[in-house]
Amino acid sequence: MAWPYFLDCDRFFASDQEGCFDPLAGLKGKGHVNVLYTEPSTIIQFTYTTNAQMYSILKRTAAKCSHISHVYSIGRTTEGRDLLVIEFTNNPGQHELLEPEIKLVGNMHGNEVLGRQLLIYLAQYLCSEYILGNQRIQTIINTTRIHILASMNPDGYELAASEGHLLNGWTNGRTNAQNIDLNRNFPDLTSVFYRNRRSRHYRIDHMPIPDAYWFGKVAPETYAVMKWIRSLPFVQSASLHGGDLVVSYPFDYSRHPHEERMFSPTPDEQIFKQLARTYADAHATMSNNDTERCGASFYRTRGIINGALWYSFAGGMSDFNYLHTNCLEITVELGCDKFPSEVELYPEWKRNKEALLSFLESVHRGIKGVVRDADGNGIKGATVSIRGIRKDVTTAEDGDYWRLLNPGTHIVTVTAKGYSRVTKRVYLPHAMDKAGRVDFVLQKVPVEPDIDDHLFPTVDTWDRFDPYNQFERYSDPEVGERGREREEKPWWWNYFSQSGISPPTWLLRNV
Numbered sequence: 001m002a003w004p005y006f007l008d009c010d011r012f013f014a015s016d017q018e019g020c021f022d023p024l025a026g027l028k029g030k031g032h033v034n035v036l037y038t039e040p041s042t043i044i045q046f047t048y049t050t051n052a053q054m055y056s057i058l059k060r061t062a063a064k065c066s067h068i069s070h071v072y073s074i075g076r077t078t079e080g081r082d083l084l085v086i087e088f089t090n091n092p093g094q095h096e097l098l099e100p101e102i103k104l105v106g107n108m109h110g111n112e113v114l115g116r117q118l119l120i121y122l123a124q125y126l127c128s129e130y131i132l133g134n135q136r137i138q139t140i141i142n143t144t145r146i147h148i149l150a151s152m153n154p155d156g157y158e159l160a161a162s163e164g165h166l167l168n169g170w171t172n173g174r175t176n177a178q179n180i181d182l183n184r185n186f187p188d189l190t191s192v193f194y195r196n197r198r199s200r201h202y203r204i205d206h207m208p209i210p211d212a213y214w215f216g217k218v219a220p221e222t223y224a225v226m227k228w229i230r231s232l233p234f235v236q237s238a239s240l241h242g243g244d245l246v247v248s249y250p251f252d253y254s255r256h257p258h259e260e261r262m263f264s265p266t267p268d269e270q271i272f273k274q275l276a277r278t279y280a281d282a283h284a285t286m287s288n289n290d291t292e293r294c295g296a297s298f299y300r301t302r303g304i305i306n307g308a309l310w311y312s313f314a315g316g317m318s319d320f321n322y323l324h325t326n327c328l329e330i331t332v333e334l335g336c337d338k339f340p341s342e343v344e345l346y347p348e349w350k351r352n353k354e355a356l357l358s359f360l361e362s363v364h365r366g367i368k369g370v371v372r373d374a375d376g377n378g379i380k381g382a383t384v385s386i387r388g389i390r391k392d393v394t395t396a397e398d399g400d401y402w403r404l405l406n407p408g409t410h411i412v413t414v415t416a417k418g419y420s421r422v423t424k425r426v427y428l429p430h431a432m433d434k435a436g437r438v439d440f441v442l443q444k445v446p447v448e449p450d451i452d453d454h455l456f457p458t459v460d461t462w463d464r465f466d467p468y469n470q471f472e473r474y475s476d477p478e479v480g481e482r483g484r485e486r487e488e489k490p491w492w493w494n495y496f497s498q499s500g501i502s503p504p505t506w507l508l509r510n511v
Contacts, residue, residue: 042132046121046345046346049117051154054154055084058120062127069123071084075225075228088144097400098400099143099144100236100435101235102144102147102234102236102237104119104148105238106118106149106239106240107150107153107240108182109156109175111174112243113157114242116150118352121349126146143364144364152225153175156173158173165339180222182222184314184316185217186319187209187210187213188253189209190251206324229324235363236329238329245303248276249266249307250266250272250316253312260312261310270406274406279359280304282358282359284352294335294336326402367405368437369440370439374442381416384414385415387413407429407430409426409427411423412426424440
């Protein structure tokens, strides 16, 4: 069954058109009903939402909790729909020193819809519980900057939703309106890493995007997300998918091109395993070996697996996050049914709610701090290295950094061009439930030539993004002949575009 109404329409953001009404209102007015008032709690409508309803819910949620939330668009899809993000923090709209940033992305494949709904519910839950005084939620929001992109592929969702959960096939709506699989469309930096991994001096953090990538077909959704993750100092991330019940982690591309299933760990293998365990163990059934799966066997790993060991593919978003930025991203497969019936939405929320909250809390792990010069000014772009882990992170605009680490003793070294090298020994106890604070002060020294400039001369640098301005048109609204912004494409548009047939533009009002 669906959940057809709220008992508190104003508080829980539903409109009359969405079926928000109190069936006892008439009787209460006549004094026929005695209502027992208990402690207030969050009530959510567990139904599927159209794209328009999703935008409306997110905007009204942000308006309701404007002191801790706001919405912003990171770009537009092929068909002109906004890629809308809702943010939660105690100071929305800006980065705060030492506050970690985390993102959750859903609906990358348009027909994998459960993650989209869970993130919409999570946004409403965070807002409502914060107002109600839930101490755990208040702590999460007051110490973390959370970004939720509920739907990365609203065009694909439009096609999948038009068929419904009973008729939707395994792939219909998976791709965007250009028939591009978004999780195969990111730059393949993993192959570049494999080619150079044996060189002692080759850096695998903040690897540049090869210029050749821009000559291929880059989806506007991919382009928008790449700009987004480059613009903010994300620490960790989760991408919600469907089709199995498991958490996978990088690398997703096999270290041997002819091996479809080969264990291909990153230098942060142990940290990725801990992130995956955090979600799987907090999920109601994912880590249980008795849970029925969807054909694959994760018996020995209790619901987590290295991506390439499961199946290998290039151009994935998680590998790109890891090699191009500081961000560690896992992929959460939420279940066998990519488009479950509406009656399953509430049980799925119950199974995943604790896992989502635990994952948000897990960003406060390892060490954090500020790298400053002798005058107390933050140093942007300083490199923070951990002995034994060949993957560095760099400091943000104000010199702050975050390094996810497991408990134990770590040797931490910070370097920056034109400054001295500083090393510290850090011990993280097992009982530590928050990130340890480790600051560094660097002294200025004469600049010496960088050996990497001689060993790896290249025109590709991290700052070189879309050097030929191939996709600037995606950041501007499409404009029709009369100078008005073109409206979103109708629901039937995807049937033509995804099958390679030119859509009948003459049926649109503004072209």
